[in-house]
Amino acid sequence: MKADSLDSALQDRPLARFWVNWAVTFGSVLLCLLISLLRLPGMELAGIGPNWLLIWVVAWSVKRTMWQGALVGVILGLLQDAMTAPSPTHAWSLALVGILTARLRKERYIQEDFISIALITFGMAVVSETVMAIQYSFQGNRSLVEIWNYHQLIALSSAILSSLWAPIVYFPLNLWWKRMNELEQQS
């Protein structure tokens, strides 16, 4: 019922709809940023938690174009830099994740959502940690053996955890964007 009333309230007001849509999008990014500082019990494996920003980028890019994916990847990458340290930057890894996820064009081949999103997140987590490891290798202030040993550990743990938690971010957001899209088309 509540959803219906929201629908009707937003249907005739494109501007309000626009702002509400952006507020929800922005709020979910903020939530992901803040959660990434937390390590809740059951949410960590060997001290490593899920990569929430990566999950968000995957959720965003799955049904969008390559450019939209890349842009959001860069923005969220800069935000993650702000939370840790600017060098090496996370912008490359998340931008690549956005591009690749959009290029998969999942909805064309698979209708099913639950497992495919988890699988995509799993792969993208490995990709993003690998991009980070390559950047560290070029930076040259750690030994290569150390970097790539550590990469194995975090790529695997982060991929497992991120893929398991991905639906929590993906489903509500996807539902929201879908509804907003429908409203857009109706009006």
Place this chain on the structure above:
Amino acid sequence: MFTLHRWWNRYRFQTLLVGVALGSAVLIRQTNGALLFEVYHLVAGVFRPNPVQENLLSNAQLQELQLRLTELEQQNQRLRDLVGFQSQSKQEGLLASIIGRSADHWWQQVTLGRGSNDGVQIGSVVTAPGGLVGRITHVTPTTSRVLLLSDPTSRVGVLLSRSRSMGYIRGQASNRAVLEFFEKGPDVRKGDVVVSSALSQLFPAGLPVGRVESVNLNKSPAPEAIIELSAPISSLEWVVIQPPRLSVQPEENSDQPQDAGQKAEPQL
């Protein structure tokens, strides 16, 4: 020109939004996410227990040990006075709770619930029950970020308290670190206590760091030992931020053999 105009009319809003989003992301990054950490502090504050209620020193044995330590420190101070040593009156540190961990997996950082409003400064040394933990790298009004000893970029000049062999440690995630010795044949055994050395510019001398877990004397270019950090970094909830006077200890003597403190500067 017409197509450009049409494009602008159609996508003007999106373009502006993307510009704003990119701009604010860059701004947040330039300010090291100060705004985000403030918001986090605000939100996390709802779930945090009151620091006054937390009684860290409830253990009776711990209290006894501390009393004995105070007694010994005072004796030490009196002996130093006798030999004319410059007195160093003890200053209380600032108790801070850990409100967040690192936001990605490559950095070993924690976020503390105290900031510049409480007098925390960049470079302040952070300790915990057990020993040295790390150093403050960023400060916002109510939070501060600590680069942990277990981070690979954090390097500290140390020595073995038994044999005085010197070296520096390099973090290795979790609660391990690698000690690289300066000399070829160091006198080191499993179980030796590692403390920060007087050569370190960023950390005060004599703070406990950890214990030697295993030794590899054949390692090239320098012998190495694996150190188990004595502070339980992965399960810490409270730490003590040392007062700045104790934290920064510039060495005037420039003809030191090799200053590990210089290496300790994290490359951020």
